[in-house]
Amino acid sequence: MKIQSDHASLLIKLLTLNFLLVFSTSQDFDFFYFVQQWPGSYCDTKQSCCYPITGKPASDFGIHGLWPNRNDGSYPSNCDSNNPFDASKISDLKSEMQLEWPTLSCPSNDGLTFWSHEWDKHGTCSESVLDQHDYFATTLSLKSQINLLHALESAGIEPNGEKYSLRSIKSAIKGASGLTPWIQCNNDSSGNSQLYQIYLCVNSSASGFIECPVFPNGHCDSSIEFPSF
Numbered sequence: 001m002k003i004q005s006d007h008a009s010l011l012i013k014l015l016t017l018n019f020l021l022v023f024s025t026s027q028d029f030d031f032f033y034f035v036q037q038w039p040g041s042y043c044d045t046k047q048s049c050c051y052p053i054t055g056k057p058a059s060d061f062g063i064h065g066l067w068p069n070r071n072d073g074s075y076p077s078n079c080d081s082n083n084p085f086d087a088s089k090i091s092d093l094k095s096e097m098q099l100e101w102p103t104l105s106c107p108s109n110d111g112l113t114f115w116s117h118e119w120d121k122h123g124t125c126s127e128s129v130l131d132q133h134d135y136f137a138t139t140l141s142l143k144s145q146i147n148l149l150h151a152l153e154s155a156g157i158e159p160n161g162e163k164y165s166l167r168s169i170k171s172a173i174k175g176a177s178g179l180t181p182w183i184q185c186n187n188d189s190s191g192n193s194q195l196y197q198i199y200l201c202v203n204s205s206a207s208g209f210i211e212c213p214v215f216p217n218g219h220c221d222s223s224i225e226f227p228s229f
């Protein structure tokens, strides 16, 4: 009887622990940042870039990633080493990935290194919501829902090396999408502040855009360059 009750209490402890683990891994984030990068601003820095083996990407924003984040500004990363990136799971998406999610890192490659990094660091932290295939398919679908370059160009903001006010860039995107973007700047090789990445926010089921609960930190000048590509 004693042994049985010890077993029962151990079982209850294990079940409780298991429940807590499952519970904590299933919702360790509150929303996603959906981040797109301007290739011209990746390539014209001191670091420079390499085009993917498939050739120069289109003159368009490219996906950087879909990143689970918490409302307090922190974020989980590298959440499941038991579920590493597996290219065979996204073979049906590869040609669209090469167009919409092109790598610019050196040496030239086919993009698998970039996508693998994004899955391992960020995607594994939202696997309770999106498996590997869904993670990439959903991110591609988000890009198709809001055309950032079109939003900017419609407001006369073009990638031509001119400077535009940060305010006009934000208001063009807000006007076209209803969403307040966060703009990340970097510096070109001469030190000019330029439009590098645009952050939008997506709800925790990755099925709807939302206003960002919190913005990252960073600095842009009030007037920033939009380089050509």
Ligand SMILES: *[C@@H]1O[C@H](CO)[C@@H](O)[C@H](O)[C@H]1NC(C)=O
Binding pocket: 185, 186, 187, 191
């Ligand atoms: C850009 O350069 C300025 C100094 O001119 C520096 O303060 C800032 O940190 C740089 N920004 C980035 C993203 O490297």
Ligand SMILES: *[C@@H]1O[C@H](CO)[C@@H](O)[C@H](O)[C@H]1NC(C)=O
Binding pocket: 203, 204, 205, 206, 207, 208, 209
């Ligand atoms: C996310 O947004 C979609 C579309 O508006 C909605 O159907 C879904 O319930 C939302 N999910 C969460 C967790 O808020």
